[in-house]
Amino acid sequence: MKVLVADDDAGSLLVARAAVERSGHDCLTAADGDEAWAMYLEHQPDVVVTDWMMPGMDGMALCRAIRAREADLYTYVVLLTSQGSRDDVLAGLEAGADDYVTKPLDPFVLHARLLVALRVTTLHADLAHYRRVLSRQARTDPLTGLHNRLKLSEDLEQLHVRSLRYGEDYSLAMCDVDNFKTYNDLYGHQAGDLALRAVAAALLSTARESDGVYRFGGEEFLLVLPKQSLGGAKALVERALDAVREAAIAHAGDPSGQLRLSAGISAFAAGNHVDAETLLGKADGALYAAKARGRNRVELAR
Known part of the structure; x- marks a missing residue:
C-alpha cells in the first residue's frame, strides 16, 4: 500500500515512517496538514495516518476533505492523538476517520491498524472494479458489443x-x-x-x-x-x-x-x-x- 503519514512532531513522524516501512508499505511524510493535503491530491495514497493537532489543516479537517473528494477509491484514515476521551474518538470517526491510535505511537499497534487497512482498501478496490464492470455492461449491447x-x-x-x-x-x-x-x-x-x-x-x-x-x-x-x-x-x-x-x-x-x-x-x-x-x-x-x-x-x- 501507499501510506501518507502527517505529523508536525518530527520524532513521532520518524517512528511512524519506520513502522510503515517495516510493515512492507511505501511511506510518504508531511510535516503539516496543508502539505499532507497537497500530497494526498498528488499521490492518492491508500492510507492516511494523520496527527489530530497540526499547523494549517488539522487532522479533522483533513479527514473531511478526503471524504468529500473520494469517488471510487477509498482511503483508510487513522487519527493519531494524545486526546483519548470518548467524545474525541467519536468526533474523529464522525469526521471520516476509520480508526485512531493514541500517542506515544506504538509501532505494533500501527502495524495492526495497517493490516486492517489493507483488508478494507482491497475490499473497496474490488467493489469499485465490479461497479465499473456493471456500469459498462449496463451500457453495452450484449449481442454486438456496441453501445446501447x-x-x-x-x-x-x-x-x-x-x-x-x-x-x-x-x-x-x-x-x-x-x-x-x-x-x-x-x-x-x-x-x-x-x-x-x-x-x-x-x-x-x-x-x-x-x-x-x-x-x-x-x-x-x-x-x-x-x-x-x-x-x-x-x-x-x-x-x-x-x-x-x-x-x-x-x-x-x-x-x-x-x-x-x-x-x-x-x-x-x-x-x-x-x-x-x-x-x-x-x-x-x-x-x-x-x-x-x-x-x-x-x-x-x-
Missing part, C-alpha cells in the same frame, strides 16, 4: 450541450438492415444474430475514433458523428453501406441477393435550436424515405 440506448442518451445529451456551447456541427445517421425479418425467416435467428454482428463490425470499421456507434434496437443502428456536417456524414455513411456490401452476406430475400443497409441522416448546425430528440426523429424520417425509395441507399433529412 442508455449510453446513447448520455453521450448525445453531452454532445448536444457541447455543440450548442461551442457552435459546432454534428450529425446523426439512423441505419437499418433491409428486409431483415425475411432474413430471419429464411436463415433462422442464429444466422440473424451473426449478420447483426457483421453489420456492427462494418459500421465500426468506417467510423472515426471520435464517432459513436450504437445499437438502437432490433436491426437498427445509430451513428453519432461529432463535428460532422450533413455532406461529410453522407460520405461516411455511404462508406459504411459499402462495407456492408463488401461483407457479401447472402440474402435470398433481398432483390440484390445480399444483405444491404439503408440510412437516414440529420444534422445539427450552429444557430439551429432544434433539440437532440427532434434530430433523432428527423434521422428516422429520412431512413423511412430511404426505404420508400428502394432501400440500399442514404437519404438526408431536410
Whole structure:
C-alpha cells in the first residue's frame, strides 16, 4: 500500500515512517496538514495516518476533505492523538476517520491498524472494479458489443450541450438492415444474430475514433458523428453501406441477393435550436424515405 503519514512532531513522524516501512508499505511524510493535503491530491495514497493537532489543516479537517473528494477509491484514515476521551474518538470517526491510535505511537499497534487497512482498501478496490464492470455492461449491447440506448442518451445529451456551447456541427445517421425479418425467416435467428454482428463490425470499421456507434434496437443502428456536417456524414455513411456490401452476406430475400443497409441522416448546425430528440426523429424520417425509395441507399433529412 501507499501510506501518507502527517505529523508536525518530527520524532513521532520518524517512528511512524519506520513502522510503515517495516510493515512492507511505501511511506510518504508531511510535516503539516496543508502539505499532507497537497500530497494526498498528488499521490492518492491508500492510507492516511494523520496527527489530530497540526499547523494549517488539522487532522479533522483533513479527514473531511478526503471524504468529500473520494469517488471510487477509498482511503483508510487513522487519527493519531494524545486526546483519548470518548467524545474525541467519536468526533474523529464522525469526521471520516476509520480508526485512531493514541500517542506515544506504538509501532505494533500501527502495524495492526495497517493490516486492517489493507483488508478494507482491497475490499473497496474490488467493489469499485465490479461497479465499473456493471456500469459498462449496463451500457453495452450484449449481442454486438456496441453501445446501447442508455449510453446513447448520455453521450448525445453531452454532445448536444457541447455543440450548442461551442457552435459546432454534428450529425446523426439512423441505419437499418433491409428486409431483415425475411432474413430471419429464411436463415433462422442464429444466422440473424451473426449478420447483426457483421453489420456492427462494418459500421465500426468506417467510423472515426471520435464517432459513436450504437445499437438502437432490433436491426437498427445509430451513428453519432461529432463535428460532422450533413455532406461529410453522407460520405461516411455511404462508406459504411459499402462495407456492408463488401461483407457479401447472402440474402435470398433481398432483390440484390445480399444483405444491404439503408440510412437516414440529420444534422445539427450552429444557430439551429432544434433539440437532440427532434434530430433523432428527423434521422428516422429520412431512413423511412430511404426505404420508400428502394432501400440500399442514404437519404438526408431536410
